Amino acid sequence: MPTWQLRLLRGRPGGSPRLEIYRVELPAEAYLIDAVEKIWAEQDRSLLFRHACHHASCGACGVRVNGRERLMCITPLREFSPDRPIQVEPLRHFPWLGDLLVDVSPMMRRMAEVGFAIVRQDELTADRPLPEGIERITRFEDCIECGLCLSACPVMAADEAYLGPATLAAIERMLKEPRGGDTARLLTLADDPHGAWRCHSAMECTAVCPSNVDPASAIGRLRRRLIAERFRRWIGGGR
Amino acid sequence: MKEAPRWKRASGWVDLRGRREGGLAFLLMRLTGIGLVIYLFIHLYVLRLLAQGPEAWDAFIAMAKSPLFLALDGLLILGILYHALNGVRVTLLGLGIGVPHQARLFWGVMALTLLVTAIAAYAIFTIAG
Incomplete structure (x- = not known):
């Protein structure tokens, strides 16, 4: 041995x-x-x-x-x-x-603020046929709140108020399926200098994530949503 | 429980241990950004020589044709190119576009930066050297 x-x-x-x-x-x-x-x-x-x-x-x-x-x-x-x-x-x-x-409690507090909960509705497996028109199934509830992404993110080193990849990915997930949640509050949380705009696309979060959450892509989608929301407000649509 | 001092946390972004292409790209982006800001101030400082008459300016131009200055011009082009090209990469990635290809995009940025810098350096030394 x-x-x-x-x-x-x-x-x-x-x-x-x-x-x-x-x-x-x-x-x-x-x-x-x-x-x-x-x-x-x-x-x-x-x-x-x-x-x-x-x-x-x-x-x-x-x-x-x-x-x-x-x-x-x-x-x-x-x-x-x-x-x-x-x-x-x-x-x-x-x-x-x-x-x-x-001490991972700062991350846990941020996740709690988002209201993120790991919910698995249905575990579709390869031996079950996919619904018509669906090419592949993506699970979104994979984040295990391990904090690896926060440790790998160089921006976390320079901005202690930064929400961080896990929280931003959780916000993006919650916006996709709010289940009665307050989406306006989540958007306000993300639309902040220490929110989605602080990410500098170092991509290390996605590289180290053991659960394939891909926070970097989630932050990208979140930014697109924020831009769309801002545009909507400019033309008088409100949030 | 004690938090690390602010300077120590802030210096964390230069720590490349365990980092991959994305982390390296981030570090180079910051370093070239800081370098370009410093260059801007040096550039403005040098431009003040214009107000001191043709002699002062001509003396500077003569010095600027030295191999050391020409090499620094090459370094400047390297920094500008990397910062600009990686800026396009970061803009795309920041909007969630091309994330699975981010490492290849980084090496593409590096290759293009080095190629254009080599051509520019050749031109600089051929024309001005």
């Missing part, structure tokens, strides 16, 4: 963060979350990290692996070589609580 080297960022707010090497024996079929849990269980119980479902449903175990935003539960160890340390750091652009743990 190979021995994997993990270089974890350790520390607490107010102290000096440092990178520490840990070695764990695990089969190549294991995942990064298994390695971090084993370190916690066998070597250091003070290690702070988040985890829950172990199958990319809860979005709790987001970290940066060799600089890139990933969910530990779907990052297989076989992607790496046992000869080189796998560097694991907390997500960027969130308040740091210690080790690999960040």
Whole structure:
């Protein structure tokens, strides 16, 4: 069984963060979350990290692996070589609580403000015929609120008031199917210097999203909607 | 719980670790943008020589024909071209157009920028050098 080297960022707010090497024996079929849990269980119980479902449903175990935003539960160890340390750091652009743990409550508050809820009406599968005139089914409720997109977005680094890719994608989704929601309030929320217009199209949100939400495209569609709404107002239609 | 200081958060946009083409394009866009603003002020400062008579201006023009200045002209063209071409790319992407092709568009912008800069640099050194 190979021995994997993990270089974890350790520390607490107010102290000096440092990178520490840990070695764990695990089969190549294991995942990064298994390695971090084993370190916690066998070597250091003070290690702070988040985890829950172990199958990319809860979005709790987001970290940066060799600089890139990933969910530990779907990052297989076989992607790496046992000869080189796998560097694991907390997500960027969130308040740091210690080790690999960040406070995701700012993102959750923004999502709550939008009123975003994960609702799956019907799971259409490949073996069921598509309705006439429909070429493909797109699921829209895929966001697992993991925060990887916020960590990857360079604009988040420069503007702490920026709503962020997840929230803007949620607004766009809610506008598509408001279910009685207040669309005018959502449009006002998005039509703000810290809203849809702050995005600089770095596209990193879409690149790191583990659920194919594609926030970058959603923000583009949201902007088109906002432009249409503004045009409508100019010609006297109101919102 | 302690937030990172503002300067540290603001410097995050230059951190390219783990970033792909989109992040690199964003960084280059900002750097060329800052460079072009600085150039604008230098340009306006230099133009004031016109008010000091033909001697002052001619002396500057003689200096501007030095290889170093010509190379800086090439750098300026590189910055302008990248900023303008990537600006078109960002405008399209910002409206949700061509998002799946954003990386290819970036490399297209880079290729066109380098090609036109090379042609312009050749022309600059041939004509003025």
